[in-house]
Amino acid sequence: MNRTGRQSVTLYLMAQPTTPAVPASECEILFSADQIAERVKAIGKQISDDYKGENIVLVGVLKGAAIFLADLARAIEVDNTFDFVAVSSYGKGKTSSGAVKLIKDLDTPIEGKHVIVVEDILDTGLTLSYLRRLMLQHKPASLKIATCLDKPERRLVPIEADYVCFSIPNRFVIGYGMDYAEKYRNVADIRLFPEDKA
Ligand SMILES: O=P(O)(O)OC[C@H]1O[C@H](OP(=O)(O)OP(=O)(O)O)[C@H](O)[C@@H]1O
Numbered sequence: 001m002n003r004t005g006r007q008s009v010t011l012y013l014m015a016q017p018t019t020p021a022v023p024a025s026e027c028e029i030l031f032s033a034d035q036i037a038e039r040v041k042a043i044g045k046q047i048s049d050d051y052k053g054e055n056i057v058l059v060g061v062l063k064g065a066a067i068f069l070a071d072l073a074r075a076i077e078v079d080n081t082f083d084f085v086a087v088s089s090y091g092k093g094k095t096s097s098g099a100v101k102l103i104k105d106l107d108t109p110i111e112g113k114h115v116i117v118v119e120d121i122l123d124t125g126l127t128l129s130y131l132r133r134l135m136l137q138h139k140p141a142s143l144k145i146a147t148c149l150d151k152p153e154r155r156l157v158p159i160e161a162d163y164v165c166f167s168i169p170n171r172f173v174i175g176y177g178m179d180y181a182e183k184y185r186n187v188a189d190i191r192l193f194p195e196d197k198a
């Protein structure tokens with residue numbers, strides 16, 4: 001690379017937003033791993049009762065829902081398989097256009113199946129209302145939504161989940177699959193990210 005190229009790489013790297021240097025241990029615990037496990041077990045039991053004798057397809061929304069889905073699938077006592085979709089949303093901050101795009105589709109058809117879309121968090125509702133509309137086009141036998149967290153104060157579109165582990169106030173959370181700038185997904189508890197660092 002010539003001298004000019006090297007200089008522009010340096011400038012580019014300097015312009016990148018820095019990832020937060022907040023250790024997870026400094027973020028207040030909202031729900032401990034034990035509290036989460038207890039609620040996931042209860043929701044798993046509720047789903048098992050509601051779908052007795054049926055097969056269920058759990059559809060996880062990458063990446064946030066991966067950890068909740070892994071735990072929920074094992075807490076459900078009726079036969080279940082799982083699949084994943086991924087979406088990308090544009091400008092989810094103050095400049096949100098509300099546009100959501102599918103970037104990974106289902107691997108297996110869900111027509112005639114009992115489907116539960118699994119999310120880590122229901123926030124503005126834009127992701128799940130887009131996915132609900134999309135899933136219904138595939139003509140499942142039934143369609144429900146399970147979310148680990150619900151942040152109802154933030155809703156921009158009307159949508160409710162059928163199964164909710166915890167309802168939370170309007171605070172940014174990390175852990176148990178949820179990220180800030182892709183970090184903290186592996187944190188076992190659900191923690192409050194400090195307002196002044198977000
Ligand atoms: O109700 P909404 O306002 O649409 O927000 C909820 C969605 O936002 C987060 O995903 P994100 O798109 O950040 O991607 P990720 O799952 O890979 O973290 C979260 O995992 C939900 O999928």
Ligand code: HPA
Pocket residue numbers: 121123171172173174178179180
């Ligand atoms: O509070 C949150 N934390 C992480 N990801 C999110 N996506 C929507 N709300 C949140």
Ligand SMILES: [Mg+2]
Pocket residue numbers: 061062063064065120
């Ligand atoms: Mg997500």
